[in-house]
Amino acid sequence: MKIREYRSPGYQNFDLGGTGFDKVWNAALYNELYPDYDSFYAEILNFLRSKNIDRTSRILDSCCGSGFLTKDLYLDGFNIDFADKHPEFAQGFLSEINQKLNTDVRVIESVWSEYPENQMLAENTYDFIFNRGNSFIYASGDINKAFKADSVAARMRFKAALEGLYYVLKPGGVLLLDKYKDDEVPFKCHVGFDTNTKKDIIWYCNRKPAQHFREASIGLQDDPNVYMHYCDDLYDELLFELATMVGFTIEKIDLKYEKNFAVYILTK
Ligand SMILES: C[S@@+](CC[C@H](N)C(=O)[O-])C[C@H]1O[C@@H](n2cnc3c(N)ncnc32)[C@H](O)[C@@H]1O
Numbered sequence: 157m158k159i160r161e162y163r164s165p166g167y168q169n170f171d172l173g174g175t176g177f178d179k180v181w182n183a184a185l186y187n188e189l190y191p192d193y194d195s196f197y198a199e200i201l202n203f204l205r206s207k208n209i210d211r212t213s214r215i216l217d218s219c220c221g222s223g224f225l226t227k228d229l230y231l232d233g234f235n236i237d238f239a240d241k242h243p244e245f246a247q248g249f250l251s252e253i254n255q256k257l258n259t260d261v262r263v264i265e266s267v268w269s270e271y272p273e274n275q276m277l278a279e280n281t282y283d284f285i286f287n288r289g290n291s292f293i294y295a296s297g298d299i300n301k302a303f304k305a306d307s308v309a310a311r312m313r314f315k316a317a318l319e320g321l322y323y324v325l326k327p328g329g330v331l332l333l334d335k336y337k338d339d340e341v342p343f344k345c346h347v348g349f350d351t352n353t354k355k356d357i358i359w360y361c362n363r364k365p366a367q368h369f370r371e372a373s374i375g376l377q378d379d380p381n382v383y384m385h386y387c388d389d390l391y392d393e394l395l396f397e398l399a400t401m402v403g404f405t406i407e408k409i410d411l412k413y414e415k416n417f418a419v420y421i422l423t424k
Contacts, residue, residue: 159362161344164188170357172350172376179248180374184347184359185224185289189416196413197228203411204284207330211235213283218268218321219291223249226286231256239264239277268295269313271320280326287321287333290417293370293387303386305369310388311398318402318422325424331404334417336361336370338391350376358382365389395420 166187172179190196209215211233217226220238227249230236240246243263253261264276268287271277295317296310297303321331342362349356353376361372368389375382392408399406404422411419 157342157363159342159344161346163346164348166191166348167346168348169351170348171352172357173352179222180347180357180376181245182222182224183357184345184374185222188345188347188359190413192413196411197225199411199413200225200229203332207284209284209330214281214326215284215286216282216324217286218266219287219289220249220263221245221289221291223253224289227253230261237264237282238262239266241265241267268292268318268320269316272323277324279323281324283326283329285321285325285329285331287331288417290335292317292333293335293390294385296388296390299385299387300383303369305364305367305386305388307368307388310390311394314388314390314394315398315402318398318404321422322402322404322424327424329424331422331424332419333422334414334419335390335395337416337418347374353379355379392418 164187168187170179170183186193213235215234215236217236217238220226220240222245226236226238230253238246238250238261240263243265246263250261250263253259264274266274266277296313325331340361340363343360345359347357347359355376355378357375358377359374361370363370369386370389371384371386373382373384396406399422404424406420406422409419409421
C-alpha cells in the first residue's frame with residue numbers, strides 16, 4: 157500500500173535538546189493527534205461521567221507513558237494510579253505533578269500479563285482503567301529487533317494481557333482501550349522541526365498484511381538511533397474474540413475528538 161506522506165497541520169518548531177521518547181511522543185500527541193486537546197479532554201470527562209466515574213473512583217492508567225490525558229485528570233482531582241512497563245517515560249510528568257501538589261506519586265513498574273504476580277497491584281481494585289495511545293498492540297512480545305511475527309503466540313499474549321487487566325478491574329469496572337483502525341492507511345507524518353538537531357520529527361507507520369505485522373517509529377529524520385517498533389496484527393475480530401473469551405463484554409464506541417484510533421469499551 158502506498159504511504160501517505162504529509163506535514164502535520166500542527167507542524168511547529170521544538171527544541172528537543174537531545175531528550176528522548178516522551179518529548180517526541182508529546183509533540184506528535186498535541187500537534188498531530190489531538191490539536192483540539194481541550195475538546196478531547198471535555199469529551200473524556202463526559203464519558204467518565206456517563207460511566208459513573210467520579211473523583212472518588214479508583215482509576216488505573218495501565219500504560220501512562222508521558223502522562224497524556226491522565227496527568228491532567230490527576231491534577232483535576234481524579235484518583236489515579238500510574239503504571240507502565242517503562243517507568244522512565246513517566247519521570248517528567250510525575251516530577252511536574254509532585255512539584256505542583258507537593259506529593260510523591262510514583263509509577264508502578266508492571267507488564268499487563270504479569271499483573272496477578274505484581275505485589276503493587278491487587279485483584280478487583282479499579283473502577284476504570286485506561287489503556288490508550290495505541291499501546292495494547294505491543295502486548296504480543298518483543299517489539300524491537302528481536303520481533304518475529306507469530307500469529308499463534310501473539311494470540312496467547314494478547315489474551316494474557318487482557319487477563320491481567322481483567323484481574324485488577326472490579327466487577328462491573330470498565331477498561332477503555334484503543335488501537336490503530338483496521339483500515340489504517342500507512343503514513344509518514346512530519347510532526348515538527350527540532351531546532352536543536354535541525355531535523356524533522358517524523359512519525360511513521362506501515363502495515364505488512366502479508367507478513368501479519370505493523371511497524372511504526374517516531375523520532376528525528378534519518379536518526380540511526382530511532383527504533384522501529386513492530387507488533388503482530390490485531391484486528392477487531394481478534395480483539396472481540398479474545399476479550400469475550402476472557403470474560404469481558406466489549407463494544408466499539410465513537411468519540412468525536414478521537415480521530416486517530418479506534419476505541420473499545422470492555423466491561424468486567
Ligand atoms: C505509545 S505510549 C502511550 C502512552 C500514553 N498512554 C498515551 O496515551 O500517550 C505506549 C506505552 O505503553 C507502554 N507499554 C507497552 N507495552 C506494555 C506492557 N506490556 N505492559 C505495560 N506497559 C506497556 C510503553 O512503555 C509506553 O509507555
